[in-house]
Amino acid sequence: MNRYEQFRSAALDRDIPGDEVDKFSDQLRFAIWASTGSAEEESVGQLGGLPRLPVGVEWPGGESYPLPFIGSVDCAALPRAEGLALPEDGSLLLFLHHEEDMEEHSPLGGSPYAQALYVPAGTDTAVASPPSDHDSATFFHENIPFLIPERRLSAWVQPVLPDWIEERDVEFESDTVKQLLDELKHLDELCALVGELWPAQDRSAALRLGGYxxxxxGQDGPWTQMASINIGDRPRGSDLQRAEWFRLLHEEERRLRQEWVPLAQFHTESDVYYGCFLINSDDLAARRFDKMRSFTMFTE
Incomplete structure (x- = not known):
């Protein structure tokens, strides 16, 4: 029995109508959260340190502009999360220059300053040598070293609900979501059941895979940025036109949240930058990690 089946069975046992359980389950996601664990916990990867790159592959970004290594995960060691089609083996390496990526700001295309590199199982790899002159390579606005100390990661599966459910606030959501909130008559019971089945861990995550x-x-989030471009610069000259534009925007955001999943979200070594890699669910299942889009966020 997977987690969705477990949840549905428990909800039906509480006499919550099946159609309502199904609608709620469509909003429920399971994510893999990872933190810097103790030596007693199974290691699923690392933050910082040096990456293991395929033999003959140069450091992402090349010698001219090497990208800082965020960390890597061993896909075979990760716990499985329903609905998150990560590879069953191999490793996933994450690279990001957060300052340059924030300036690049390319919501519909790849960024040269961010990379998710998948290394299939069985690939000959070696610990990469640091790029030349890396000791002098720091970020422009903050004195952050290029290389950061290695820390091991342990992981667990965490249920995740969208913000509008957590906060019971649909003011800026689509009409579809507003209608759904009206239909979820047992919302408090369903949320409580999630917490009972999977109690929150008393630790913070340094890296999040999947979820929401x-x-x-203060800037627009990734889905808002993509949705705004997708619907185009439609006329907004009157109140009616503006209302219709925002209606379309919210519906497009809802659609994109269904199709795109956070491949990785993480704090950078900076106090004010947060990394967010998104990938289309179909691309994730097909291991097309070059289709990943990066949305570095400024926290202030």
Whole structure:
């Protein structure tokens, strides 16, 4: 029995109508959260240190502009999360220059300052040598070293609900979501059941895979940025036109949240930048990690 089946069975046992359980389950996601664990916990990867790159592959970004290594995960060691089609083996390496990526700001295309590199199982790899002159490579606005100390990661599966359920606030959501909130008559019971089945861990996550995206700071979140471009610069000259534009925007955001999943979300070594890599669910299942889009966020 997977987690969705477990949840549905427990909800039906409490006499919550099946159609309501199904609607709620469509909003429930399971994510993999990882933190810097103790030596007693199974290691699923690392933050910082040096990456293991395929033999003959140069450091992402090249010698001219090498990208800082965020960390890597061993996909075979990760716990499985329903609905998150990560590879069953191999490793996933994350690289990001947060300052340059924030300036690049390319919501519909790849960024040269962010990379998710998948290394299939069985690939000949070696610990990469640091790029030349890396000791003098720091970020422009903050004195952050290029290389950061290695820390081991342990992981667990965490249920995640969208913000509008957690906060019971649909003011800026789509009409579809507003209608759904009206239909979820047992919402408090369903949320409580999630907490009972999977109690929250008393630790913070340094790296999140899957779930829902966090919107940090004052800028538009990734889905809003993509949705705004997708619907185009439609006329907004009157109140009616503006209302219709925002209606379309919220519906497009809802659609994109269904299709795109956070591949990785993480704090950078900076106090004011947060990394967010998104990937289309179909691309994730097909291991097309070059299709990943990066949305570095400024936390202030």
């Amino acid at each position: 995206g966090m919107e940090i700071g």
